[in-house]
Amino acid sequence: MVEQSMDGQARPRRSTLTDVAKLAGVSPSTASKALNGRSHVRAETRDRVLEAARQLSFSPNSLARGLLAGRTGTVGLLTSDLEGRFVIPILMGAEDAFGEGAVNGFLCDARGDTIREQHHVQALLSRQVDGLIVVGSRTDPRPSLGQDLPVPVVYTYAPSEDPQDLSVVCDNVGAGRLAIEHLISSGRTRIAHITGDPGYGASQERARGALAALAEAGLPVVGEVRFGTWSEGWGRAASAMLLDRHPEVDAIFCGSDQVARGVMDTLRERDRAVPDDIAVIGFDNWTVLSTNARPPLTSIDMNLQELGRTAAQALFDALDGSPRSGVEALPCRLVIR
Amino acid sequence: MVEQSMDGQARPRRSTLTDVAKLAGVSPSTASKALNGRSHVRAETRDRVLEAARQLSFSPNSLARGLLAGRTGTVGLLTSDLEGRFVIPILMGAEDAFGEGAVNGFLCDARGDTIREQHHVQALLSRQVDGLIVVGSRTDPRPSLGQDLPVPVVYTYAPSEDPQDLSVVCDNVGAGRLAIEHLISSGRTRIAHITGDPGYGASQERARGALAALAEAGLPVVGEVRFGTWSEGWGRAASAMLLDRHPEVDAIFCGSDQVARGVMDTLRERDRAVPDDIAVIGFDNWTVLSTNARPPLTSIDMNLQELGRTAAQALFDALDGSPRSGVEALPCRLVIR
């Protein structure tokens, strides 16, 4: 027979309410009342229970509590692609809204696979989560999980295709306006827009906002909006073409910081000064790129952490009986460097 | 009286085993046996139960199951800094090892605050997690959570200061060797090393491995090892100084991809061809930096996803009764571009 405690590593058994009650010489029910601040307990008895709980470093079993209460204080965090850099700040914001242990989130990454997503949803429901936060990796609408779930769901970053669901997203159109209005207010009039993959809703919406702001100011866009890929290489290539055809350009709004870095590389090689000669504005405020640029890059920040917080708060509102639906857009923010 | 179902959004009640049993006309115990493949159930009865479960889309309540079994199939994922880019791949790897819903992880971010970390640990324990995975944001050893926890703990990326704990980390010394050996094997003999913050264990260990490999090959390091910050700016500045004093250098091993990008900027400005004239090797294999470099950057990959998987597997081993202790180092990998 193997002696389990040979290694001296015997883990302390988790103590239960019954242990506490026994040590304090009361019944479990009285111990429960004492620990939860209920009345019908004498002050002296309460102290004895509290002391016993301290000695045993008792902490109540959330499983038992959740089983009884019908609420667990847990939510599912369902991402389609953890690798994407937009997901993390959103998760941080959500986690922030959860508070210190009052609510905890299960992290699930579906890796873009619908089947896997279904499995995760089932697993989360069987764990009796109080709700779900679905975090997309692109801003394009995604299929709904459906209306027949036993818990509320909030979609964020990527809205649900179903308007009955509640989605909390970034205002990409507004962000496009914001960038252009900033450039105009700093005296630029010959503004170009180089952005990423035209298949992304994000690039389309930002371009739409930018064009609207330009139109309102009575300004044309220099050249056409140049779609390509979300890469430095595209930024380099597109800006080279732009400078060839439109050397008069005095500002370039870029669809991402990566594109902006590429643009700045080309400008440097052609001895066009940034920002004196040509202003550059990026998108994402991805600090590893924007702060290391020469000069540091002004960029649009999507306030992703705030987005996560808002999504979590929306879920709590739904749990408190005030469900909303539709798409709610949060404004972006300009970070000037 | 407010009609709750007015909006037509009445959420389906979660069905219980009792519901299934009632529908199938058996007792809950028989239903349980049928669903769990136990014997003592006639085939025809089992089918009836399965059909009933399907109709009600029954899924067992993990809380109740966990309460009874003493195992919940949940683990705590405790990070000190979610923002850090090393944490995410590790979490992905761990999540991967969990399998489809068999185990789920609670995501907790302590934001580098010990108090907050303590709160999270308490909360996780009260949720009856089966174990903890502690993910550091730097490779430097961190304080242990202690030996008196009721569940096993695995530390990863950052090892625990206590050798009684089990830690799974990257072999940074070996990674330094790996980089140098690659450069030597491609014919380089005048090799320099520019790295980041000397206060980081990571930079010290990589430098140690690099120097050891150089010494074994009977080669000197060109200049001294140059410590600075983990930034492109430092890479640019340090490489400029290096070229001034040691123009004969034919390879530069950089402590991070950011540093390497800075180095490559300087080399480009001075018309030194990469890699024909001077080879550059980065560290982290941070694709946004390494693939967008000109030319694409060869880099060391820490295999972080594998690290996460290994950490999770180590936790499962501990749960299965084979706990280990000490620091286990996983090799890094060279990605040639």
Added chain:
DNA sequence: GCAGCTACCGAAAAGGATTTCCACAAACGT
């Protein structure tokens, strides 16, 4: 001295799934 009151404490049930043990029936062997 007795009804009625308050203050305090404990027994019991509830929540959902699993497991052990017992009961019952049918089939078998002698």
Added chain:
DNA sequence: ACGTTTGTGGAAATCCTTTTCGGTAGCTGC
């Protein structure tokens, strides 16, 4: 025909906490 085995199904206990309800002791007022 009777004891025995085998095959099925159910009752009850268990995990831990919370809440309801009932009970006891001590006290007041008449």
